[in-house]
Amino acid sequence: MYFLDKARDALKRKRLVAALGASMLLGAVSTVSAATLPTAQVNTTGLAITDSTVKVGILHSTTGTMAISETGSVEAEKLAIDQINAMGGILGRKIEIIQEDGASDWPTFAEKAKKLLEKDQVAAVFGCWTSASRKAVLPVFENDNGLLYYPTFYEGLEESKNVFYTGQEATQQILAGLDWASKELGAKTFYLVGSDYIWPRTSMKIARKHIENVLKGTVVGEEYYPLGSTQFGSLINKIKLKKPDLVFGAVVGGSNVAWFKQLNAAGLTFKKQPMLTISVTEDEVLGIGGENVEGLYSSMMYFQSLDLPGNKKFVDAFKTKWGADSVIGDVTESGYLGPWLWLRAVEAAKSFDVDKVVAASPGIEWEDSPHGYLKVDKNHHLWMKTRIGEWQKDGQVKIVYESDVIKPDPFPAGYQ
Amino acid sequence: MQVAMNKLFGGREGLVGLAILAALIFIIMPLTFDIFRLNLVGKYLTYAFVAIGLVLCWGYGGILSLGQGMFFGLGGYCMAMFLKLESSSPESTKIQSTPGIPDFMDWNQLTALPWFWEPFHSLSFSLVAVIAVPCIFAFIISVAMFKRRVGGVYFAIITQAIALILTILIIGQQGYTGGINGITDLRTLKGWDIRTDEAKYVLYFLNGALLIGCILVGRLIITSKLGRLLLAMRDREDRVRFSGYDVSSFKVFVFCVGAMMSAIGGAMFTLQVGFMSPSFVGIVPSIEMVIFAAVGGRMSLIGAVYGALIVNFAKTFFSESFPALWLFLMGGLFIAVVMLFPNGLAGIYTSYIKPRIDAWIQGRRGGGNLTPTVPAEPQDPVSPRTAERTPASAASRSLAAGIQSEPSRS
């Protein structure tokens, strides 16, 4: 089986050659040759950089329970790096990837992060997925002054000099969605459902404050189920009893599938019982099945079906590299942003030094990213739009709402 | 004096084994590895504490606990709570809405430190708690179980369920425990920065010393009369009971010792790695810790340390180079150890390597001229030679009997 994987990789590499051609079109970013910028000048802190190469790390789980979710991010990050290399690399240097497996285990993440920073001296790391893994590596990055691009939408309440958050923080994702539901669906009563860990709990806390203080609605129920639960019969009955205007959900992982299948089977179709979730992307729908989520709303910054020129190029390149039947979710796309934002920052700073890259990052803008305009804020999060998508039977969404560009606010006043 | 020496070190041979291990930990490893690798070794050695505890409980006492991660975790959490409180001084947390409490509490709208966190401001209390909390917990579990004569497989399954409960509780009560993220970003111990290289060296050596200490304690237990009783109990529990011994209190004792050792390992883990998370409490790590003991040899205290080191080195190496292969290898290791080498590395040593060494030594001494020390050896209860004969065959036969007789007691 292992060798089968290898063979598949080799095939993918062949496809890559085709992809490189396509990615040349993306050459909006200027490249500077190595000759004009000697290594001693762009690298004063002893990173693994030569005149022709620069090493970066990719740190995700490729084994264990989280492998399901993190595979997409790895693929997107590799795609972005290949494209950058095809354009001549970064400051004239080709990017070399050192990939490490976090094995869905937080201490392993910390161990591997340490290895990447202290042994391999990588210039930047793209990786981590769960909040727990990020929290585990955070002291390592701060201590060794590393640079991490973190791709997942997350609960906020964090701002580190050494981390750039390319996904949405909670308020960006939640508030716009709730406002829309209150306005368009006339929702007054809300039922909050989540998996039992930090991200859903913090998100629901923000949602509750917003519902009660801003929307003047009521929360009629708030429920958490252990990660991996597959039995939601009682919860569904409670929802039926309370008849909320909107169910606001953040159920993750394998539980998701059981949750939607059972909702559907219990006769709670999304027409009868509108539901907005912040945890369902194209990746999840692949497992849940489009017919089970038809009519469900998701609040995200990115959907695969976004009709934007930047997205079309991205989706084409991704499918050429990783297969025509691959799907791209929000987190996958955030992973793709990391290397590109790093490239822009490095070129702006004309240096790989972490301090200079960090200093050059705020204010970087990208007009035609796959999800449109974005800008790096000085709090290291991104300005971006939030979209509400309605799921269709084919596993893609119809965009029903698009917000203005929202300023990231990881420490939202009044929501803590 | 000679007797005491034999008891503590297991005779000349035991002393040599211990000396080799000590040399490996204190001299060879620090000289060959840089601080990054050495810190990793230190982390692996913290698992060895659990493995030593398991040798006592499982190899000698016949009690297989699939929940040792609980005690490792509890010890680690007690240490982490102290360190977290120290790093959450009002100055360093002034951006929070309630300064002076750990950051995750603030995110969960707690406005005051929960009562059970209060005593962890004191280092001495925390150090006592590291040992006492898991010990009390183990005491409650084991008294409840062993007094009711729950044993063998039932005990294994129930400890597993308790580990599951504890994980769900820690994850669910995130305002009090840090939830799934655990307690992270630990910085100083009484003002001493534990993240510097120097601190890592100090902690590594402290860890090694504690580990050797635990091995000695283990030696003391198994060479004492209690050790013999444990073996007897493991092989024929009923006979020991009928001889008038209170079997359950021995079991409770050895289980609590195992828990305490795991807890020390957990606390050292927190200090060296800088955080603690519920991922050590659950079922999977608990079972992995059993395999450390099994690989080393379930009857060998020193073997347990090598088991923990080798399995973890292999894990790091293989997950770096062949991530997909690692689970096959780990699974294969479980099966191979059980089916082919029930006595683990220690068993391989006694049946293949030791005879050659003995022959070589004898050859050098001028053939057949037995010195008095040699015949004394087999009488020594810790001698691996006795160990080799007992566990797989006799021990498990009686365990099997123990289980089948379980329902018939009512």
Next chain:
Amino acid sequence: MQAFAGVSLFSVFVLMALGLAIIFGQMGVINMAHGEFLTIGAYSTVMMSMLAEKFMPEFLPYYFIFAILVAFVVAFSIGYLVEFLMIRHLYRRPLDTLLATWGLSLIMQQIFRSAFGAREVSATLPDWLMGSWQPVEGVDIPLNGLFVLGLTILLSLAVFIFLFKSRWGLKVRATTQNRLMAGAVGISTPMVDRVTFALGCGIAGVAGAAFTTIASTGPTSGSLYIVDTFLVVVFGGAGSLLGTFASAFSIAQAQSVMEFFMSGSMAKVLTLLAVIIILMIRPEGLFSVKVRK
């Protein structure tokens, strides 16, 4: 309606535990890879659904029945093989079986991951399994829940008939009660062991197939069930099938009623705690077989 939530959970528990009750209860083998046999069943069903979709779409409404049979056969054969290669060497060492089968479960998980990918997959359900049945206005009984319940009843009946009415069952019970004596009267006890173990695995496979109607399948899905499954069997009293039913029923009802009044996490914790406390008071479980040894 809430009562049905409990009943539905009950049927899930029974399906999970039935195979293990035979393997653990009758044979005393701790099969930690039981969850992976569930997953084998689930993956076979998913494969069947993919095949049906690709090659004969007109067969799609009926494939599920067929898939259950396939799941049984696949899990049965693998169980047979595992018993032959591994378990039979370990009958005298139950705690060691536990470790060896745990290793087996790791290997099986990695095989699933390599063969089917790390992503969760699910079977396309025939239309007659989707939606709900409304006996009265406002009460929706999920059809897949009904289906699982029906399957549970059928399977339990089959197991009862097999164990208590057939010749094979007689041999199995004889071997359980007194292996030596059974051998002496001419029963081939190794063969009985092998078939019993394989049968337990096959039942797990059927359960896995049934679970595709309510949840998804991933490489590690099986490990979610294993603790619950063992608790159900132990709580019921090993060796007693009736006990397994009783314990599945009481645990399921307790959990679903508690879930109605508190959050899912707390309900789970309290249920497990209650089970453990009762086990401490009554270590032999709810029902115990009285055998003289």
